[in-house]
Amino acid sequence: MDYSNKKICGPMVRCSTLAFRLLALEYGADLVYSEEIIDYKMINAKRNYNELFKTIDFTVDGTEKPLFQTSEKEKGKVIFQIGTNNADRALKACKLVENDVAGIDVNMGCPKEFSVQGGMGAALLKKPDQVKEILTTLVNGLSIPVTCKIRCLHTLEETLELCKLIESCGVKAIAVHGRFQEERSRMPNHDDFIREITKTVQIPIIANGGSNDIKNDEDIEKFRVNCNASSVMVARAAMWNSSIFRKEGTLPLDDVIKRFLQISIEVDNYFFSTKYAVQQMLHEELSSVRGAAVLGSLAGEEIYQIFGMLDQYNDLQQRKEDFFRFSALKRKTEEAENDEHKKVKENEKLIVRHAKYSKKDFREGVYTPKSILNAYTIQNKLPKPIYRTEEKLPEKVYKSTLEYNDFFYTTPYWEPNKKHTEQAAAMVCLESLGISYKHEDQKKKN
Numbered sequence: 001m002d003y004s005n006k007k008i009c010g011p012m013v014r015c016s017t018l019a020f021r022l023l024a025l026e027y028g029a030d031l032v033y034s035e036e037i038i039d040y041k042m043i044n045a046k047r048n049y050n051e052l053f054k055t056i057d058f059t060v061d062g063t064e065k066p067l068f069q070t071s072e073k074e075k076g077k078v079i080f081q082i083g084t085n086n087a088d089r090a091l092k093a094c095k096l097v098e099n100d101v102a103g104i105d106v107n108m109g110c111p112k113e114f115s116v117q118g119g120m121g122a123a124l125l126k127k128p129d130q131v132k133e134i135l136t137t138l139v140n141g142l143s144i145p146v147t148c149k150i151r152c153l154h155t156l157e158e159t160l161e162l163c164k165l166i167e168s169c170g171v172k173a174i175a176v177h178g179r180f181q182e183e184r185s186r187m188p189n190h191d192d193f194i195r196e197i198t199k200t201v202q203i204p205i206i207a208n209g210g211s212n213d214i215k216n217d218e219d220i221e222k223f224r225v226n227c228n229a230s231s232v233m234v235a236r237a238a239m240w241n242s243s244i245f246r247k248e249g250t251l252p253l254d255d256v257i258k259r260f261l262q263i264s265i266e267v268d269n270y271f272f273s274t275k276y277a278v279q280q281m282l283h284e285e286l287s288s289v290r291g292a293a294v295l296g297s298l299a300g301e302e303i304y305q306i307f308g309m310l311d312q313y314n315d316l317q318q319r320k321e322d323f324f325r326f327s328a329l330k331r332k333t334e335e336a337e338n339d340e341h342k343k344v345k346e347n348e349k350l351i352v353r354h355a356k357y358s359k360k361d362f363r364e365g366v367y368t369p370k371s372i373l374n375a376y377t378i379q380n381k382l383p384k385p386i387y388r389t390e391e392k393l394p395e396k397v398y399k400s401t402l403e404y405n406d407f408f409y410t411t412p413y414w415e416p417n418k419k420h421t422e423q424a425a426a427m428v429c430l431e432s433l434g435i436s437y438k439h440e441d442q443k444k445k446n
């Protein structure tokens, strides 16, 4: 992989998800960085291929949002950024994604308290031994290129020393954000430091920090020339309007937001990530009616409605439901084939019926199927109902089986709502025992 002559979309926590990176690539970015992912979180992630959205998801058990998600569409162009203070742990985390990404970048510039106090990000700028250990471990242990992203130190001499040390570790490029650790992004960027670095090291230097003056593709090139750099990394300006990478010119913001929302549907972007990115794109009009509506939105359909894309959003929900139903059927068939004998035995005590719990059917009363069954249990001094709920990944759907008085009750469905599957299992049980639970019957009874 060559890091020269590249327009790069920089790493941004909460923003640089797969959907956002695909948007930047579509508009002409050559490489895209993931948001920083901390090594100790990543080492617990499991890799899954999501058949519905054709994405590769790295998710930690018990969490909903993948820590990192990628797809064939960004193959060869995505750089995974790691946050670390430990060489072995960093290597372990990077090994997990080694075959799915084009390169690894070590974040050595993050000034946030969380990073610095944990000895990560900008804390590393003053720890040459640790920098050396982390970078050489990654360079020697991985088959893909390793780079790092730094900020400038207070003197040019110190900064040049650091860059020489980094180069000696075998990294393929250095991204330099031309600000000191304590400098905020509205302050001027030290383009002069970047220029001097390019004269001191041989590997490509990626200039970063120019967003305040970048409004289009030409500005990206101006920044590159001014820094004498091989490549440019753009972060905030790309977040505000990703089409700045287009050679043909920047597009109106509404077109960009709608395209982003469409891609978010295609890769099932996590709602809060979609919301965050749209908020950033609308940063100049957050006090408008539309901006306030985005800020206040609590679910995907609200944002899609604001941008007139509710039909597309509903299509997505339908696709998901169809897929879950199809997967459940497929799994059931496979289970039946693999485990025919066991199933026959279990089936003698397993009661499967169609039942779907819907909150609105019980809205006016306090009597849910589970509470009715509990009351019946207490009245008749029976053993407590036991609910066992299975989870199926990556679809994140659930099926509950109720063990009650030596029998098992369940439905044929896998559903996205865990609590509803328990209620549905209780409905199957109540129906099998001939106990009425429907709201109308309860009203008559009372």
Ligand SMILES: Cc1cc2nc3c(=O)[nH]c(=O)nc-3n(C[C@H](O)[C@H](O)[C@H](O)COP(=O)(O)O)c2cc1C
Binding pocket: 010, 011, 012, 013, 014, 015, 034, 035, 036, 081, 107, 108, 109, 110, 149, 177, 185, 208, 209, 210, 211, 212, 233, 234, 235, 236, 237
């Ligand atoms: C919302 C946000 C999140 C960021 N997250 C990261 C990150 O995860 N890793 C990193 O190295 N830098 C991160 N940065 C810093 C940017 O990558 C970049 O270095 C900085 O914004 C300067 O570049 P710019 O002028 O093009 O914005 C973040 C910046 C912003 C605004």
